[in-house]
Amino acid sequence: MGDTLQVLGPWTDTATIAALAGGKARGLHSLHTSGFRVPEWVVLGIDAFEQVLHAGDLTEELTAFLAINDLERALAAGAALRTQVAAAALPPTVLALIIDAYDRLDGGSIAVRSSVAAEDGPSHSYAGQFDSFLNVNGLDAVTSRVRACWASAFSERSIRYAFAHELPPTGAAAVVLQRLISARTSGVMFTANPITGAAEELVISAVYGLGEGLVSGAVDADSVIVDKSSGAVLETVLGDKERSYTPTGDQGVAVDEVDQERRSRAALSDAELIEVVELGRKLEADLGAPQDVEWAIDDDGLWLLQTRPITTAVRDTSRSGDALLRGAGEVLEDDEQRIWDNSNIIESFSGITSPLTFTTAADIYGRVYHGYAKSLRVPDEQLRQTDRWTPVLLGYFHGRVYYNLLHWYRMVGIAPGYPLNRKVLEAALGVDEPLADELAKTLRPFTFRTQFARLRSRTVTTVTYLRRLLGIDDMVEQFMTEFYRVYDEYDAMDYTTLSGEQAYASYRTVDRDLVQRWGPLMVLDAILLTCTGLMFLLTKLLLPKAPEWFLYAVVGPGADVESAEPARAMTELAQFVRAEPELVALVNSTPPEQIYPALRGSERTEFLAHVDAYIDRYGYRSLDELKLETPDLREDPASLFVMLRSAIGRVGDAAQHSRSAEADDYLDAHLHGLRRRIYERLRAKVNRCAAHRERLRFCRTRAFGMVKRMIRVMGRDLVEREVIDEFGDVFFLTVQELRGCYEGAQTETLRDLVAARKAQRARDGELVAPARFVTAGPTFGRAELAAQGWVPVTDTPAATVGTVLPGTPSASGIVEGTAIVVDEPRDVAGGILVAYRTDPGWVAALPSASALVIERGSPLTHVAIVARELGVPTVVQVKDLTKKIRSSMRIRVDGTNGTVTVLSEGDLRDGA
Known part of the structure; x- marks a missing residue:
């Protein structure tokens, strides 16, 4: 082995850095090349470490260690190598190299950091697995800390990390020496939320002084979540600054009291926070991936200490079909508006809805309405245009499902009679605020190259539509015959004997068959x-x-x-x-x-x-x-x-x-x-x-019941295959991810995705879901949504006696009685059923209700129709009903005039 060693640094070519400098130094070199402000640094390359191993006759031991595939044997061999490296004599060439490197930083206090070859990789970070030291002062201390960094290449925690991730043990270690920043504030920053995986959220932790206490957990840091696009602060938690943390040169911990004024103050000022956020944005843009960043601020400003790719699951929720998706997944211009309305969609998907349900529904809606347009003989060119909006008829915000309202107007425009049909659509959906005529007239389902092509297509569509209108009875009967043929076949199956693959094959067959048949029937609507x-x-x-x-x-x-x-x-x-x-x-x-x-x-x-x-x-x-x-x-x-x-x-x-x-x-x-x-x-x-x-x-309803049984077989199969941890986790997958489990896709990250989605669901449940809101552009960050009404649940004062809440009459009759506010039809027993929304499953509970009042929905929803047939007085579209009416209140429901009146105890008529 040659004895020529050189100190590496920002001046070294990229190829040499990649070969000899290790992961941490690779990152520093990239930052320097990109023009970021990084404290001066140098590197003792992997070749220096190899000389130490060679001089100590440890090369064979290293080779044997790298070949071990048993954890316990690897731990024992690693412990022996750590001891031997710590005791090995340093060759003169290596000592000279350390002296040269320290001199290049002008001596004084420095940081000595490991830079193992496998460290800070794109897939595995090895974060915290190897040693780093701050406040290292003097040549003897520097030499000692360099040796300790080399020895940490065989640390127990790094060996366990490698085996846990099915990685080979590492044995190639470089060491970074870096000028120490006398930080008044420091911290870490993730340019994507590491807990939820949301790519649009940037998370910053900050402490007074050096950041080592933050990393070790010795200091309770300030934590700030920022919307990446707007810079708006979404959450701030101030840490307990009772004590501050300052590592010393011998790696002890000196703990100092913090004065009362600093205790109550954020570690970052508003201006500093803006600067750190901007640094995060630029880093991610330049490096092409979300980053885990260490930074510090001294009297000279903001410094970037190191950065590595985030290796946990990160999802671009503004562009993907992920279950944490906000919006509908459309690619929009910055000023392009969308209106989101939950209207009677909450009859089908109330409250928090699982990712699997939403993505399944959105997928089916898109394919069904494509089939509907095709059945009306829309030309191929225009049919392709519908593919831009039929897949995004629904949107998903904080776990709630919404109509992407403008596209529903476009859907109505496929058939003739748009001016009339859109008015009835508004009544059918139960929208509180119809679109302005000026906007509604612009919402065309597709465009044509020439006026003649448009007239020809509209003529064909109109003739086809009129034929469907005249023959709708026969169409429905034919569909029913085919539907029950398929349904009876699959409903009779013994699902307890099916494998996951068999259930998936059945699901795909039923899905394709029924969706293909359902499209033309949408002409009925x-x-x-x-x-x-x-x-x-x-x-x-x-x-x-x-x-x-x-x-x-x-x-x-x-x-x-x-x-x-x-x-x-x-x-x-x-x-x-x-x-x-x-x-x-x-x-x-x-x-x-x-x-x-x-x-x-x-x-x-x-x-x-x-x-x-x-x-x-x-x-x-x-x-x-x-x-x-x-x-x-x-x-x-x-x-x-x-x-x-x-x-x-x-x-x-x-x-x-x-x-x-x-x-x-x-x-x-x-x-x-x-x-x-x-x-x-x-x-x-x-x-x-x-x-x-x-x-x-x-x-x-029957079809969804059949699909439920198939998915339950698949869910239990995925547990047996250890793809997910428990049966209920299957509902936290998207339909695309579920299909991937049976079509050869990688499934290693699904557990992390499920965990993130569960955590997000808990936070989503604490928010008020507005009935209608508007967004602009492709970004639906938490700041924008909060401005549209997505705020934590707060107490709303109950309505007082005499308050009259107006709504829409749906079934006539007047009833006075006790309000029972429920989120499912239980324990009504003759009371007045008051609900935010209903779904078809509530029909069986209608005989127990003397009247029905629904905050959302329309007179044409399923339950409202059946309530009229059963003679249950009903009022729908009562704004803020479930916020203002409490269970046990005495109320009068006037289904003829569409009002709900709060009564005093004495106002209730005997026997009502």
Whole structure:
């Protein structure tokens, strides 16, 4: 081995640095080359370490150590090498090299840091695994610390780290000597949030003095989270500055008291924080990846001490389809606006919704509406244009699902009759604030090269649409036949015997088949919009004085609509229970989750048979039916008994009646002859379409129930394969990640992703979700969202006696009673059910409610339709309802005029 050694530094060429300087020095060299402000540094290369090993006859021991693949043997061999390196005599050439390096820094206090070859890599950082020393002063101390850095190449923690990450042991160590900054403030910065993985958040920790105490945990640091794009401070936590940390030259710890004034002050001033943030932005931009940065501030300003790539999972949440995605994943211009509205989407996806549910729904929506446009014979060029917006019809913010509203207007524009259809869309979605005409008119689903091409395409689409309108009954029947053929086949499968691969294959087959068939059927929604709009116009023309409730009562799917069957079956089950006092006591006094197991072990075979029959018919149903994470009745029968308990209290009450009879009476009194016949013909068409729509929604519920069973097989399979830790983790994956688990994708990072998403879910649950908000551009940082109403939950004063909350009438009638505010239909028992939102699974609870009030939704939502058929007075779209109405309040619900009035105790009529 040659004896020529040279001190390396910023002047050294990149190739030599890469070969001899180790990971930490590679980073410093890159920073210097890029023009960043770095304290003077030099490097003792790996070749110097190799001379020490050669002089101590340790080369063979190193070779043997690197070949070991057993952890315990490696730990023993590493301990022996540490001892030998610490005792080895230093060759004169190495001593001369250390003297030269120290002289180049003009002596004095320096930092001595390890720079092992594997350190600060793009995949594995080895952060904290090797030794570094601050305040090292004098040649003897420097030499001692250099030797200690070499020995740390074989530290126990680094060996364990390598084996834990299935990496080969390391044995190539360089050492960095660097001028010590007399820092008044120092710290670390991650240019992406290391906890949540959010790429748009920058996290800074800062302490007074040197930063070694922060890294070691000896000092409680200030912590600041900053929105990277805007620079807005999202969170600030001031650390306990009771004591400060100052390492000494012999690596002891000198602890000093901090004065009272500094104790209460942030370690970084506002101006310094801005400078550190800007440094982080520039570092990430120049180096092309999120960075873990060490920095310090002295009297001369801000210094960059070192940086390494962040090796934990980081997601660009503004651009990707990740489950922590904010927005819809669109690539937007900086000033391009989007309107987000939860309207009646919360009927399907209430509250916090899992990443798997959201990404599955968004994927299906995109493909279904693409199929819808294709079925109306939209030309290929324009069909390709729809691919820019159909995949992003939904958005995801802090775990909540929203309509990407502008694109829904574009979707309505595919069919003819846009000016009328968009007005009905607004009523159907239940949006509080219709779009301005000027904006709505610009929202075209696609554009054409020439006016002739546009006219030709619109003619073809219109003719196709009219044919669909006339033949919709046959289309629906054909779909139902094919749907139940597929459903019956897969519903009859024994899912307990399926492997994960078999369940995935079944899922993909069902997904492709049903989505392909569902697309053309979306024309039914367009037809219903058109016919309902015409019905409302005809009503205004022929019955200009008709009350508002009449407009909703005159149309509907009919009392025998299939989706109302679970409610009727629940009423029948409640009648059976009510006939036996012992059964009433069992249902009312036993925790719901214990009732079914108790029945299985009792002699109540007849009641158990009725329960099993209900589960056999409606076992695919659940509360929040479209949320994949919500177990159905087959998996968890407890919710059945929650609804049954409430229904028991309503059996025997005055019979409820359909408000459609009142609509008939009104028509008989005000409309006759030819005008009545015309009106009834259109009414019949609307009612048939409404019934068809309810049947399709019922099919959708069944389809999701079937998919739930398949995903549960896959979830348990992924646990067995050790891809995820527990079954529930599968719902924290995106649908793309779940598919990747069965299509050969890398799965090593999924555990970290799941952990980050779980932590984010807990924080999301503490925020108020605004009903509607607007964003501009591609960035949806926390600062922008907070300005739009995404703020921590705060107490809102309850409404006082006499307060009248206006809403939209949905089912006529007046009821006074006790408000029961719930997030699921439980323990209503004749009270007035007050909810932020509902979903189709709430239908079975309607027999237990004397009235229904919903903060969000529309008169055309599933539960509102069924409530009208069952005669339950209903008001929807009551702003801030669940913030102002408390359980046990006495209220009056006027479903005719659409109001909710807070009553005093004495105002409640006897027997109400």
